[in-house]
Amino acid sequence: MQYLENSNGLVDALSYIDEHIPYRKDDFYAALKQDQAEINRDWAHWLPELNLPDKYSVNIYAGGYGIFSVPALVEHGAGRVSMYDYDQEVADVNWRLLSAYRAKVLLNQTVADVVFDLDWINTDVDLVVNTSCECMVNFKGIKAKHKPGTVFILLGTNKAQKGAINVPKSLDEFVLGTGITDIQYAGVLPNDKYMVIGI
Amino acid sequence: MTNRIVTCRWGTVYTDEHVSKLYDQITKHCTVPFEFHVFDNLDDPRWKAAQRQHFRGSDDPDMRAQGEWSAYERDDCGGLTHYRKLLMFAHDTDAYPIQGTSKWEVTDWAPDDVILYLDLDTLITGDLSYFFDLDHSKPWIVKSYWFDGLREQGEWQRQFHLRRCPYFNSSVLTWTPGQNRPIYDLVNENLDDVFFTYGVNDNFMFHLFGPWTYDETRREHFNVYPEGVVSSYLYTPDVPGIITSLEGMSMSQKEEVMSCST
Numbered sequence: 001m002q003y004l005e006n007s008n009g010l011v012d013a014l015s016y017i018d019e020h021i022p023y024r025k026d027d028f029y030a031a032l033k034q035d036q037a038e039i040n041r042d043w044a045h046w047l048p049e050l051n052l053p054d055k056y057s058v059n060i061y062a063g064g065y066g067i068f069s070v071p072a073l074v075e076h077g078a079g080r081v082s083m084y085d086y087d088q089e090v091a092d093v094n095w096r097l098l099s100a101y102r103a104k105v106l107l108n109q110t111v112a113d114v115v116f117d118l119d120w121i122n123t124d125v126d127l128v129v130n131t132s133c134e135c136m137v138n139f140k141g142i143k144a145k146h147k148p149g150t151v152f153i154l155l156g157t158n159k160a161q162k163g164a165i166n167v168p169k170s171l172d173e174f175v176l177g178t179g180i181t182d183i184q185y186a187g188v189l190p191n192d193k194y195m196v197i198g199i
Numbered sequence: 200m201t202n203r204i205v206t207c208r209w210g211t212v213y214t215d216e217h218v219s220k221l222y223d224q225i226t227k228h229c230t231v232p233f234e235f236h237v238f239d240n241l242d243d244p245r246w247k248a249a250q251r252q253h254f255r256g257s258d259d260p261d262m263r264a265q266g267e268w269s270a271y272e273r274d275d276c277g278g279l280t281h282y283r284k285l286l287m288f289a290h291d292t293d294a295y296p297i298q299g300t301s302k303w304e305v306t307d308w309a310p311d312d313v314i315l316y317l318d319l320d321t322l323i324t325g326d327l328s329y330f331f332d333l334d335h336s337k338p339w340i341v342k343s344y345w346f347d348g349l350r351e352q353g354e355w356q357r358q359f360h361l362r363r364c365p366y367f368n369s370s371v372l373t374w375t376p377g378q379n380r381p382i383y384d385l386v387n388e389n390l391d392d393v394f395f396t397y398g399v400n401d402n403f404m405f406h407l408f409g410p411w412t413y414d415e416t417r418r419e420h421f422n423v424y425p426e427g428v429v430s431s432y433l434y435t436p437d438v439p440g441i442i443t444s445l446e447g448m449s450m451s452q453k454e455e456v457m458s459c460s461t
Contacts, residue, residue, distance in 0.1 A: 021353060021356070022352075022353075023352050023353025023354070023356065023357055024353065024356070024357060026357075027357060062360075064360070085360075086359070086360070086406070086411060086413065087356075087359055087360045087411075088356075088411045089356055090360075110413070111411060111413055112413035113406070113407070113412075113413060115392055115396065116385075116389065116392065116407055117413045117414060120413065120414070135360075136396065137391070137392050137395045137396060141392075162272065162275065162361055162363075163275065163360065163361030163362065163363070164275065165255075165275050165277060165362075165395070165396060166395075
């Protein structure tokens with residue numbers, strides 16, 4: 001998998017953080033770590049198996065920095081990537097970080113809360129990726145706002161940690177909370193994240 | 200136009216004596232005419248049920264300090280502490296039932312009345328007329344400026360995605376009747392989502408009515424009082440604000456401070 005094939009984006013992002021928001025360095029560096037790459041690798045390798053249409057559209061919810069997710073989706077044929085996250089500064093960094101990918105796909109960013117701003121989010125998409133289900137209410141209600149047939153890749157931690165308000169006690173509880181019934185994959189990843197893929 | 204000073208009381212932590220002490224401070228420090236109103240045991244059974252259903256902590260859901268529950272902190276426990284304050288935003292224009300009776304309290308307040316809300320553990324040291332002379336085209340709330348000195352720069356931005364580190368402090372609010380109704384409505388129409396997601400009412404308002412809010416009709420809902428109008432007894436003891444917040448102090452510490460001030 002090619003991550004950030006244009007390193008200018010990474011340099012621009014680091015430069016922007018250094019100059020304007022140095023207090024975000026720690027969490028940006030954390031997002032660059034190997035464990036984050038592995039999490040994204042774990043879901044991205046399923047993309048060829050999902051029978052998605054050519055140049056499929058995808059929403060990334062609460063995805064933070066798109067260091068690994070956006071390159072993975074572009075590599076696997078996405079035509080439109082829309083990122084929704086309520087962190088304004090993450091969007092500012094992503095704009096620079098992902099500059100090379102804006103030439104390859106239609107890349108949108110919206111600073112919005114997936115739960116409370118859902119009515120303004122375009123849910124007419126082929127794929128939804130949410131790797132932070134632990135940070136929001138059960139996904140079932142959000143899923144219900146999407147068109148039938150939308151494929152979901154959902155991950156959530158099973159560890160109690162700051163900001164994790166929804167930590168299921170088991171994989172079954174996690175899957176139940178997502179509302180996914182047509183399951184293509186459900187399991188616990190090596191990094192102790194639950195993952196479910198399906199419709 | 201009437202100047203209204205209001206407070207909220209529920210539960211057993213605060214008593215009639217606390218209300219009397221606050222009223223005494225107000226009469227001592229307010230140089231303009233006003234009417235005083237206590238929202239006593241204001242509640243809504245649907246909201247109360249939502250708090251019970253979604254609170255994931257182990258202590259009193261209305262206590263900001265919370266015993267640790269696993270690795271969680273109060274911010275992560277859901278249950279929207281002090282939600283009763285938000286009920287004021289509907290009942291400044293609507294009547295509400297008086298708890299334990301079959302009577303209703305009528306709040307037939309005029310649209311141009313100005314409401315100043317004060318927490319019961321507020322320390323007043325300056326003239327409250329300041330708050331009635333503000334531009335009331337938008338509501339006002341306290342910004343916790345003292346976090347700037349306490350914590351690293353960018354603390355609230357860094358913690359925003361964790362739904363904590365609020366820059367809003369609702370211990371002192373100013374608004375006109377109906378002006379904060381969108382806050383009440385958002386909670387009332389999304390009870391489960393709000394009570395599941397937010398542990399602290401000030402975090403809720405900072406997230407969904409603050410500077411980074413997506414919805415333009417909600418973004419920057421409040422003006423914030425200039426620095427020094429409301430100070431913190433704990434964090435900025437040398438700043439002589441009109442009002443001193445006792446935020447972050449234990450109940451016994453607050454009692455000690457308040458008894459010395461009267």
